[in-house]
Amino acid sequence: MADYNRYGHSYSYGGGGGYGQGPPPSAPPAPHMPTTTTTTSAAPPSSSSSFSYGGYPPPPAAAYPPPPAQAAASGFGSGYGYGSGFVPVAFPPGTHPEVERAFRSADRDCSGAIDERELQGALSSAYHRFSIRTVRLLMFLFNDASSSSSTPSRMGPTQFVSLWNCLGQWRGIFDRYDRDRSGKIDSRELTEALRSLGYAVPPSVIELLIANYNNGVPSNGALDFDNFVECGMIVKGLTEKFKEKDTRYTGSATLTYDGFLSMVIPFIVP
Numbered sequence: 001m002a003d004y005n006r007y008g009h010s011y012s013y014g015g016g017g018g019y020g021q022g023p024p025p026s027a028p029p030a031p032h033m034p035t036t037t038t039t040t041s042a043a044p045p046s047s048s049s050s051f052s053y054g055g056y057p058p059p060p061a062a063a064y065p066p067p068p069a070q071a072a073a074s075g076f077g078s079g080y081g082y083g084s085g086f087v088p089v090a091f092p093p094g095t096h097p098e099v100e101r102a103f104r105s106a107d108r109d110c111s112g113a114i115d116e117r118e119l120q121g122a123l124s125s126a127y128h129r130f131s132i133r134t135v136r137l138l139m140f141l142f143n144d145a146s147s148s149s150s151t152p153s154r155m156g157p158t159q160f161v162s163l164w165n166c167l168g169q170w171r172g173i174f175d176r177y178d179r180d181r182s183g184k185i186d187s188r189e190l191t192e193a194l195r196s197l198g199y200a201v202p203p204s205v206i207e208l209l210i211a212n213y214n215n216g217v218p219s220n221g222a223l224d225f226d227n228f229v230e231c232g233m234i235v236k237g238l239t240e241k242f243k244e245k246d247t248r249y250t251g252s253a254t255l256t257y258d259g260f261l262s263m264v265i266p267f268i269v270p
Helices: 097-106 117-124 130-144 157-177 187-196 205-214 225-245 257-268
Strands: 037-041 080-082 088-090 252-256
Touching: 037 097, 088 157, 088 187, 097 117, 097 157, 117 130, 117 157, 130 157, 130 205, 130 225, 157 187, 187 205, 205 225, 225 252, 252 257
Parallel strands: none
Antiparallel strands: 037 252, 080 088
């Protein structure tokens, strides 16, 4: 049986069930500034090692100080309030005021939701200059279709807080394995970083991921934080989709051709 839940805690996409039952941490993270039928298989875990396909432990309680001032211009208190317009904005209980201010600063039209360009600005000012492709993938993964405050092209405050906190932990993991402080991680460091997130990705897939961001060449390639987030979220998202089919956690599942395309295409065409 494949052990999908080694750690027992994980973030969820959007406001629904997602990857786990535990809520994301409320403190903001630290910035880093310087078919026909087709049968697919995921390699089951080795009996000599313990790992899972998904999930990762929550960060330490005091690990993430507020983001820099430029990521949070003038704002308001915590909880439920209003911007300069008339649209109410409700944040999850315990949301750090700096995270609220970052959202309100990005929400320039005070509509209570932000579009992809506004999200790109808010995240890039606190973490890293994210490409619009990565931002669109994050918008797709973290948006909750059932929420009245978000649409496929806009993100509400609840989803923004969940994404912000998740990126904080991923930033910490990236920095931990970027041992030479180059701002990039190589294939070995990527393997270790993904394993720490709960994903035992085989070397052949690691090579494909590295090559994808290195003009098709897997050797001597490396990923910056933007690339790491994009490829990591693809691994995470596809794993969760695969788990929906692998209900017995055997490491294999049978998919129809339509089902396979529907599962994969949203991750490669954000």
